[in-house]
Amino acid sequence: MILDHKFDLGFFPTPLHRIKNLSEKYAPYHIFIKRDDQTGLASGGNKTRKLEYLIQEALENGCDTVITAGAQQSNHCRQTAAACAIAKLKCHLLLGGTAPQNYNGNLLLSHLLGAQIHFTVENRKGEDIYSLKNKLELEGKKPFIIPYGGSNITGALGFVNAVKELKTQLIAQNLKIDYLFFASSSGGTQAGLTLGNDLYNLNMKLIPIGIDKSETQGLSLEEVVLHLVNEGKLLLNLKKEYTIDEVKINNDYNEAGYGVITENEKGAIKELAENEGILLDPVYTGRAFYAMMDYLKKNKIRSNANILFWHTGGFPANFYYADQLK
Numbered sequence: 001m002i003l004d005h006k007f008d009l010g011f012f013p014t015p016l017h018r019i020k021n022l023s024e025k026y027a028p029y030h031i032f033i034k035r036d037d038q039t040g041l042a043s044g045g046n047k048t049r050k051l052e053y054l055i056q057e058a059l060e061n062g063c064d065t066v067i068t069a070g071a072q073q074s075n076h077c078r079q080t081a082a083a084c085a086i087a088k089l090k091c092h093l094l095l096g097g098t099a100p101q102n103y104n105g106n107l108l109l110s111h112l113l114g115a116q117i118h119f120t121v122e123n124r125k126g127e128d129i130y131s132l133k134n135k136l137e138l139e140g141k142k143p144f145i146i147p148y149g150g151s152n153i154t155g156a157l158g159f160v161n162a163v164k165e166l167k168t169q170l171i172a173q174n175l176k177i178d179y180l181f182f183a184s185s186s187g188g189t190q191a192g193l194t195l196g197n198d199l200y201n202l203n204m205k206l207i208p209i210g211i212d213k214s215e216t217q218g219l220s221l222e223e224v225v226l227h228l229v230n231e232g233k234l235l236l237n238l239k240k241e242y243t244i245d246e247v248k249i250n251n252d253y254n255e256a257g258y259g260v261i262t263e264n265e266k267g268a269i270k271e272l273a274e275n276e277g278i279l280l281d282p283v284y285t286g287r288a289f290y291a292m293m294d295y296l297k298k299n300k301i302r303s304n305a306n307i308l309f310w311h312t313g314g315f316p317a318n319f320y321y322a323d324q325l326k
Helices: 020-025 047-060 075-087 105-112 129-138 153-173 188-199 221-236 263-276 285-297
Strands: 016-018 030-035 065-070 090-095 116-119 143-145 179-184 205-210 306-311
Touching: 016 153, 020 030, 020 263, 047 075, 047 153, 047 188, 065 075, 065 129, 075 090, 075 105, 090 105, 090 129, 105 116, 129 143, 153 188, 153 221, 179 188, 179 285, 188 205, 188 221, 205 285, 263 285, 285 306
Parallel strands: 030 306, 065 090, 065 143, 090 116, 179 205, 179 306
Antiparallel strands: 016 030
């Protein structure tokens, strides 16, 4: 099966467990967490799942170099650098902004993992990838492009497979999830979860929380997700017809914009850390977890429901934002 065709990079399955103290605090809701911060690749994170399929494709195509892009604190870029180290591929990262005097957080880790870093000022979503690709080809390299966030259909298969993993865990725990909260930024995770939810008949209500306002190649995030879902349904032989309404993203918590830390994110990080000993990050999971807590406080979803938060990792960014998190 297509989902079995991958390059092993992570430690799976990642834990699925109830967060007891916050479940008591927010009773009658029952809160569970899926720990993709524990995937094991250079401090973990959800991108490991995508990279298993993307690196496999790079190797099958005989490539010797990988190019991808993101913000300086990109979890995707840090994990791509680690994946390339394991697969013996050269890694080039195109990161937005200018070179800082001191490397910190994910940027430092990407450097330690051996990536060659290019700073691209206002371009953080891969706008300069093809010019670098052409340059490397002239040098005799064979580069493989991984899109921003690893979010193409190949990467999205990682989260179709993740839902398969989740279903096995739910059966073992005799558990049914009603609502699934997660951060949505580049679209691949959401597309994979959407496809997997239908393929494996879990019937969860997905509540993606928007993290980034800016468009990708002129498309809104919802348009990106819908395109990936329609591409994926053909690969997976799904007969369902998808519309934009089925990939709606909640942007009510995204007013500050990408990477801008507010009291909401700070409060969410402290609440989970102080009650459950689990660390979020300030850009993605902090915002998504705050949104979930707001839903529970305001009773926006059915009482007594089983709620799953998909922890997509990213804790190294806390060190970069340390002054703002005090």
